[in-house]
Amino acid sequence: MPSFTLDRRALFGTAAALLAAPRLAAAQDAWPNRPVRYINPYAAGGPTDTLSRQLCQKMSEMSGQQFVVENRTGSGGLVGNQMIAQSAPDGYTLGLGGIASHAISPTLYAHMPFDAQKDFTLVTGMWRLPNLLVVNNDIPARTVPELIAFLKAHPGQYAYASAGAGTTLHISGAMFCTMAGVEMTHVPYRGSAAAYPDIIAGRVHMIFDNIPGALAQAKENRVRPLGVTSSDRSPVVPDAPSIAETLPGYDMASWTCLCGPAGLPPAMVQRMSALSRRALETEELKRQYLDQGATAWWTTPEQIADFRASEERRLAPLIRASGARVE
Structure with a gap:
């Protein structure tokens, strides 16, 4: 009969993982159970700030936890989005991504502080604004x-x-x-x-x-x-x-998405998606957005990821043809 030797550290590690798994699942199912930081990479007082605060207020009311907006500006939204990408994937740092940081910048900038495709979990669209x-x-x-x-x-x-x-x-x-x-x-x-x-x-x-x-x-x-x-x-x-x-084919409507760092647990993302849908589909928020010239825009996580990729492909040749480039 062959003999086997069990590594005690491996045994205890496996046991600890098995014990932690239910707690991790419960934590995901309970999201949010403490305040959530929402990073807006643009200046306070602007349209993205107003629209972000209106959405965060509605999600706070519905979840019973505060969604706290922090304005972290710089480099056309790259500074704030870098903070989102580098945050812990625990569901308590989210923020505003969108056409500028996630579809235009990958072509516009010679050097990016993040990978728009790989470094984020996209949760939903939020609004469109021409x-x-x-x-x-x-x-x-x-x-x-x-x-x-x-x-x-x-x-x-x-x-x-x-x-x-x-x-x-x-x-x-x-x-x-x-x-x-x-x-x-x-x-x-x-x-x-x-x-x-x-x-x-x-x-x-x-x-x-x-x-x-x-x-x-x-x-x-x-x-x-x-x-x-x-x-x-x-x-x-x-x-x-x-x-x-006058110029057929001209189309540059701004769009935004709710995003977090890569690696957010799928069960937590689904809870985020459900909460954002409830907020974005209220008549109150739709009216508030329309007053700002925006249209509330909920999507599934899969839909917003596909849309982001298609926008990058659509805009890349236009940006190159324009000669716009930031080294």
């Missing part, structure tokens, strides 16, 4: 075709602002220049709000801003709205045509 092109009031154009004709007559003499390299504001402008065949200078700011004094004064001439900020300025007659960046018109600004009506 941008609105507004121009300085001294620009004579009152329609997108007139603006294109004006810029072609003055190549390289005008500039558009953005909330930073790699944001949808930046790529909206770069895509516009490429598809319209015009030349403009890109001027990045630390958030779109910081750009408006220069736009109003005429030092910079336009911005493709998220609808809430742009519309607020337009209602005060500080700037003139010309068109939305989504493929269809927005119900929030129904009189503004889509830029795609």
Whole structure:
């Protein structure tokens, strides 16, 4: 008969794992049982901050645990998303990913602090939000075709602002220049709000801003709205045509996703998905989002992962053609 020698450490390790397994499963099933940190990689007071806080408030009410928003800005959202990617996969650090950090930046940046595909667990979509092109009031154009004709007559003499390299504001402008065949200078700011004094004064001439900020300025007659960046018109600004009506195929609607670090337990992800669905499908949150120009957007984890990959593929050739690149 063969003899076997059991390693005591291995035996105790196996026993400990078996004892811990039910506790781990119970912890996943009980999520959340303490406050959850939600990292917003953009500035406080902007549209993503308002929309994030509205969602976190609703999830707090429904779960009985606080979802605490922390603003960690820098590098067009990369700083905050790096923090999410490097956090412990315990379900208590989540945050905002989206088109800028997870679909544009992999092509735009020569060096990334994370892998958008491998370093995250994507839970759900959160909202979609088109941008609105507004121009300085001294620009004579009152329609997108007139603006294109004006810029072609003055190549390289005008500039558009953005909330930073790699944001949808930046790529909206770069895509516009490429598809319209015009030349403009890109001027990045630390958030779109910081750009408006220069736009109003005429030092910079336009911005493709998220609808809430742009519309607020337009209602005060500080700037003139010309068109939305989504493929269809927005119900929030129904009189503004889509830029795609002039440039077929133009489409740059911002989207966001709720994400955590790679390795989140599947059972916990399903609980996150269920909670976010309950919050995003309430009439109250839908109305709050529409007031900000956004559409609530729930997806399954599988759907948002597939969508992210398809957006990166769609945008990569457009970004390369625009010449936009951050070394």
